[in-house]
Amino acid sequence: MSKLTSFLRSIWQAWQQSHLMLRIFIGIIIGAVLALTLPGVAPISMLGDLFVGALKAMAPVLVAVLVMASVAAAGKGLGSRFRLVITLYLLTTLIAAVVAVAGSALFPIHIALTNVQGVSGAAPGALADVFRNIVQEIMSNPIKAIANANYLSILFWAVVIGLALKAVAKEQTIASLQHWADAVSKVVGWIIQCAPFGILGLVYTSVSESGLEIFTTYGQLLLLLIGCMLTVSLLINPLIVGCILRRNPYPLVWRCLKESAVSAFFTRSSAANIPVNMAICKRMGLDKDFYSVSIPLGSIINMDGAAITITVMTLATCHTLGIEVPLASALLLSIVATLAACGTSGVAGGSLLLIPMACSLFGISNDIAMQVVAVGFIIGVVQDSVETALNSSGDMLFTATAELKERLKRGEEISL
Secondary structure, three states, X not given: OHHHHHHHHHHHHHHHHOOHHHHHHHHHHHHHHHHHHOOOOHHHHHHHHHHHHHHXXXXXXXXHHHHHHHHHHOOOOOOHHHHHHHHHHHHHHHHHHHHHHHHHHHOOOOOOOOOHHHOOOOOXXXXXXXXXXXXXXXXXXXXXXXXXXXXXXXXXXXXXXXXXXXXXXXXXXXXHHHHHHHHHHHHHHHHHHOHHHHHHHHHHHHHHHHOOOHHHHHHHHHXXXXXXXXXXXXXXXXXXXHHHHOOOOHHHHHHHHHHHHHHHHHHOOOOOOHHHHHHHHXXXXXXXXXXXXXXXXXXXXXXXXXXXXXXXXXXXXXXXXXXXXXXXXXXXHHHHHHHXXXXXXXXXXHHHHXXXXXXXXXXXXXXXXXHHHHHHHHHHHHHHHHHHHHHHHHHHHHHHHHHHHHHHHOOOOOOO
C-alpha cells in the first residue's frame, strides 16, 4: 500500500510541475477519446459545468477589483513621451478591434453552442438604441451588477470608485486594495489550474453532441484570431511606427518580436514579461525613468490581442445565433472591446473573461457567453500565447518609439 501511495504521489507531483498548456492539451485528447468510446457519462460532462460555473462566479469580482486597483494606483503623466505612448497603446488597441471586425465580416465563423434559446434579444438596429441600452446597464446598482454579471456597469463603477480612491485614499488603503486584487487573481488562478479537467469535460460534451467536426470549426476560429493578430503585428504596428519615426520600422519590429514576443509566447503573461522588456530597454539605452513606468503601464492598457479576441469571439457568437450586426454596432463593439481589453486580468486567458460584457451589447445571455468563454479555453493553448506575444512586444515597440521620437525632436540621430 505504501508503495502504491508513493507512486500515486509522484505522479501527482509530476502532473503539478508540468506546464498548464500541456495539461490542457492532455485534457483535450482524453476528453475526445472518452466521448468516442464512452458517450453519455454524466459525471464527465459535469467537470465542464463545474469549471464554467466557477468562472462565472469569480469573473465579475475579478473585473471589479482589478480595475479599481489599477485606476487607484495609476501614476501621473511625466511628459510628451507618456502622452505619445499612452496614445499609441489605446489607438492600436482600438485599431486591432476594428481589424477583428473586418476579419469577422470577411470570414464569418460559427461556434457549436447549446441552449441557444438563452438569447434575450437581437442587436439594436440603431446606434441611439445601442447607447440607450448601454446607459441603462451602466447605471445599475454596482452590487447588483456584480451579482448579475453586468460587466458594463461593473467597469463603469470600478473606474469611478478607483478615481475616488485615488483622490482621497492613503497609500496604505490603495495597497490594501491591491492585496484584495491579488487575492482574487490568486483564486482565479486556482480555477485556471483546474482547466485541464474542465476542458476535458467540455470537450467530452461537445464531441459527444457534435462529433470530431467541432475541431474543424475551432481550427477556423483559431486561424481567424491568429490572422488578425499577425496583421496587427506585422502590418498595422509597423505602419504606425514608420509614420511616427519616418524610418524603416521593421528592424525595431523584428527586434521586439525576437526578444520580447518569443518569451511572452511561453510565459503567456504580459506582467511576467515586464522584466524581459525592461532588460531589452536597458540594452537599447532607453531612459530608465521612462521605461520603468511605460512598460508596466503597457502590460495593463496595451491589449491589442485581447481586443481582437473579445471582438472575434463576440461576433462569432452573433453569427452562430443569427444576430445581424449593423456597421454602427460593430464599430461600437470595437470601442467596448478596447475599453474591456484595458481592464483584462493578468491571468492566462484573462481576455476571455471579458467576452460576456461584449456579448451583452447584443442581448446575448451570460449562460451563452460563458459557453463561448469555454470554447476560448479550448483554443487557448495557442490563442492566448499569440495574444500575449502581440501585447507584450507592443509594449516594447511603442515604448521605444516614444523614446526615439523624443530624441528626434531634440535633433539627435537614432538607430533602429
